[in-house]
Amino acid sequence: MRLPERGPRSVAYTVVRVPGPTLIDWLRAQDDQTLAVLLVARPDLATPPPPDTTVLAARAATRASVTRAAEGLDTFTLAVLDALVVADADKEPVSVARVVEVVGADAGEARVRDGLDVLVRLALAWGTDELSVVPAAREAGGLFPAGLGRSSPPLDDVDLPGMLADLPEAERRMLTTLAHGSPLGRTKDAGVSVPLEQARTPVQRLLAMGLLLRRDAETVELPRQVALAIRGNSPLGTVRLTEPTMNTRQHKVSTVDATGAGEALEFLRRAESLVKAWSTEPPPVLKSGGLGVRDLRRVARELDTDERGAGLVVETLFGAGMVADSSAATSPEWLPTTLVDPWLVSTPATQWATLASAWLDLPRLPGLAGARDAKDKVLAPLSDDLRRPPAPTERRRILSTLAELRGGTGVSPDDLAALMAWRAPRRGGRLRDEIVRWTLAEATALGLVALGASTGAGRALLEDGPAAAAKRMADSMPEPLDHVxxxxxxxxxxxxxxxxxxxxxxxxxxxxxxxxxxxxxxxxxxxxxxxxxxxxxxxxxxxxxxxxxxxxxxxxxxxxxxxxxxRHGRLRGGTATSFLRCDDPVLLSEVAAHPAAARLELRKIAPTVLVSPVPLADVLEELRGAGFAPAAEDSLGQVLDLRPTGLRLPAPARPRRATVSALAPERALAMVEQLRAGDVAAGTRRGRTVSLTGGTGAADTAATLALLREAIERNNQVWIDFVDSRGVASQRVVDPFRVGGGVLEGRDVTQGAVRQYPLHRITSASLVES
Structure with a gap:
């Protein structure tokens, strides 16, 4: 089947389209509150503060900024954005009806308009009845928005449904596969160009019919018109436009809280055991950093858990600053810090809140431990390979989503991962679903989640902080027992x-x-x-x-x-460096005759006293190993406890808590005022200019004073470059009243308020020409 030839049309039409407003024009037309909301929603646009609307629009149109903003969009809103790109809204404005048509009739116009409102609020699109998008939206969405390839002009007037219905099964199946996946396909037949009558393979026939396009000798591409014809009422393909529902299980809130408290107590027991073990036998630090595999396995055995659980305990203590690298020049070790001692004597609820908040703000992914990197290297716990700065934000987002459910409502990790993927499909990268599963598993081990539901203490930690969480956990923990x-x-x-x-x-x-x-x-x-x-x-x-x-x-x-x-204490020891005394001369003689006495260099100074140059702790340990039962005493004869208290490091600087880069609304409104002033300044005609940059200081200051006095005498406005106390540069158009004492006083043309500008903060000044 050949495509019909397109002959000349009898009537030619000339369509004149009035170009829509640019992003700069649209931004300038918005009120201050709208621009402030934009800066809060996209804080990267406000860093550093933009001097005028032109700079704001340029930042908003960059690929990096558009990609960052799109990461927070759900699947449906991204589908609306893809529909705008498919409709070529980056080249000319498109109507809302056209967007609804591309998204699919099932979506409904009202819902599409809601999605468009989100995009407009984020300045990813602009307009009302006809909308445009920034060109970077096409780049941010990948090579093929909505999985659609290039258009083929020869197919514009062809009855594609009829052509597709007449195709053999093998060829139709090939086109359907490309329509619902990537539009590109690799085949050795792509380099062979033959007429339809000589075509022998499905690819050759489809190329001859124009239903496939040749990109190179080994690649073919499905034209956009063919894909849309195959997709029918779903122009965007298999995109799920509705949020997935989760299979939930309802538990009693008290059961969830009690189960979480039990897990929290078990986590605390393991953390205390690890601290005590590393106080006496600290493991070495690997040359590449981190904790070795054998040491991790040893920790897992001592804590009675698996390696993943042991790694979580280690990472959490590290995040709380209670474990640190000794940084010794020869043999660095992982040692507890001085923060451990007050933590050990705290109440269980306070201990838990300390560790839970440290894990929540941990800029690392403990779940990565044991995996291999691109070079097939095993990622070790406590190594820099596990560092992921966005981890706290993702952790809070996942737990907050779970906390949105009614108390006691449990879900499976797979269902929650599917929901999070729908709500932010471009967020999280290749580990997106794994991060959800790791977060739930780790939160369960810490008692923030139990039976798949958020515990009361977990909700309190997210909403009110560690103090409130500790109080809620204390209420959930069983009362301490006074008996055994x-x-x-x-x-x-x-x-x-x-x-x-x-x-x-x-x-x-x-x-x-x-x-x-x-x-x-x-x-x-x-x-x-x-x-x-x-x-x-x-x-x-x-x-x-x-x-x-x-x-x-x-x-x-x-x-x-x-x-x-x-038998205990019959043999007493002291320091001479150390000494031994006993009321029974026969027992003391037995000690002196034992082979251990030679190693300890014991010598008798009286029938009931032996002394040694060896430290007392070593003497007692050696004698106990030989079967004796000595005890240590002080100068008054009271029993002493000579057990070591454990090794400690000075507490490191508190790790910086990961915070979301949010812009306060008041600060955003102040930036909008600067934008307006910058726009006014940019639109003024400037005359003679004095600049302080690169000058000699005094001469430039004198020239500036002369220019400002001239403006006052001539009742002329001045345009100034000004740097405020925070180091933020901006432009102002000012009606000057007075200059002196190192200060310019005048009325800000944009704000209408009288302000004072220190002369040393003015970097340049120009007369404004009328």
Whole structure:
């Protein structure tokens, strides 16, 4: 089938189209409030403050600014923008009816007008009944807006639906695939040009019929008219014009909050365990920065979680400034900082609020840890590879979307990712959906989200800050328990979080065997000796279990405490650098005869005293390893606790909180005033000019004073370049009244107000010609 030849028309029409207003003209015609709203919505246009409307329009039309503004548009509004580009609104204004036609009849005119209002408010489009868009909108939308290729003029008057209906199945299927995807296709037949009668392949026949266009020897392109004919009532293709609905699950708010509080307590336990572990055995810093794979696995084992969960704890503590690189010249290590100590003694709710707010503002993506970069390098936790400055903004956007739902409403990560993708399809890059899933998983581990729903503490953190969130979390956390359950196998069960004092007592006398919502401790000989080492007495330990246990204290525990206490402290140590004393000369002689005595360089200075040049802590550790049970004492004979408190680094400078670059409405209105003044100044005819730039100072100042006095005498206006106290340059047209004392006083022509301008801030001045 050949295309009909287009013969000459009998009547020729000349269409004269009146060009629409330019973006500059449209901006100048808007009121101050409209321009202020534009500057607030697109803060990049206000940095630095534009001197006049011409500069504002130039910035608004740049590709980078248009791309940034389009990132905040939802799928439907982007479809309206694509429709304007498809209708060539960047070349000449198009009517609203034409835009509705391109978007699709199902959208409805009212909804399309709402989308156009959004675009006009952002200055991506302008006009009322006929609209235009900036040329950069075509570039920002990619090579093929709405997936449509170039137009082919020979197809303008062709009955394309009829031609397509007559095509064989294989050729129609090929065109349909190109119509609903990229309009480009690669084929070896693209370089072969033959008449229709000699065509042997579908591509050759479609090229001969003009239903495909040849771009190069291996690429063909689907003409725009063919794609629109195939798409029918959906000119923009398979774009989903309605927001997707999410499958929700309703839970009791109290259940969600309680579940989140449980997760928060578990996260705090892991954070405390990590701090204690790194206080004594800090891991090294990789040469490339970050935490090594083996060290991460070790952390995961110690915290009883997987590597992703361990990485989240590490990254959160790092974001809170509680873990830092020691920056040592030879062997740098990851060490806790001095911020850890006050955090450890805070209430659980305050501890949680500190970590949750640090994670929310963390300019990093912990979920990237373990992935590989373009060079197949594994991305390590705590490395700079995980830094992503937009992460806090995306995190807040995702959690705020979840918080919009009714309390207790849970959703799946996939449904939320689909909703976020529809609301901002050009935002987030290739990790857009993964960031949603990572955020939900991390927020769940922290207790901001539970059962797929936002917790009350999570909502409070987003809306009111850490203090309100801590109060809400405290209400959700279970009341601390004042009792434990002692078992016959010398284990102690804490069925929930313990009071701070009881928790400290249990940590001193028992070892954690398993942690979770119910913590299991085990009492051993070494743990009892540890309690005695820090000054506890056997009677105090008996009283602890007798008064705090809801179950009977087994005899085995009583015997264990008494047996260890009977042997504990019989051997006493001091410093000489250090010394050992004992009331039993036989026991002291046994120590002196032990092989450890030679290593410790012990020597007897009395029948009951040994001294050593080795530090006391080392002496006690060595003797305990040899089977003895010595205790340390002070000058009064009281038991001392010589356990190390852990390594600490000075607290680093507080990390800067990530904030959204927002422009205050008052500041925006002030910028609009400068715009108006700049427009007036730009429209004036200037005469003789005096410039201070590059001058000698005094001579230029004298010339400026002379020009300003001349303007006052002649009752003439002056045009000045002025730099305010914030360093912002602007232009003003002023009716000068007085000059002296280093100040020009006059009425601002634009604002109608009398102002004073310090002469040292005027960079140039010109007489205004009438």
């Amino acid at each position: 359950l002692v078992q016959a196998d010398l284990t102690v069960v804490a069925p929930g979080p313990l009071e701070p004092g009881l928790a400290a007592d249990m940590a001193a006398v028992a070892d954690v065997e398993s942690a979770g919502s119910a913590t299991v401790y085990r009492v051993t000989e070494s743990s009892v000796r540890r309690a005695l080492d820090v000054g506890r007495t056997a009677e105090e330990l008996h009283d602890l279990f007798r008064t705090r246990s809801r179950t009977p204290v087994p005899q085995g525990l009583t015997y264990l405490i008494d047996d260890v206490a009977r």
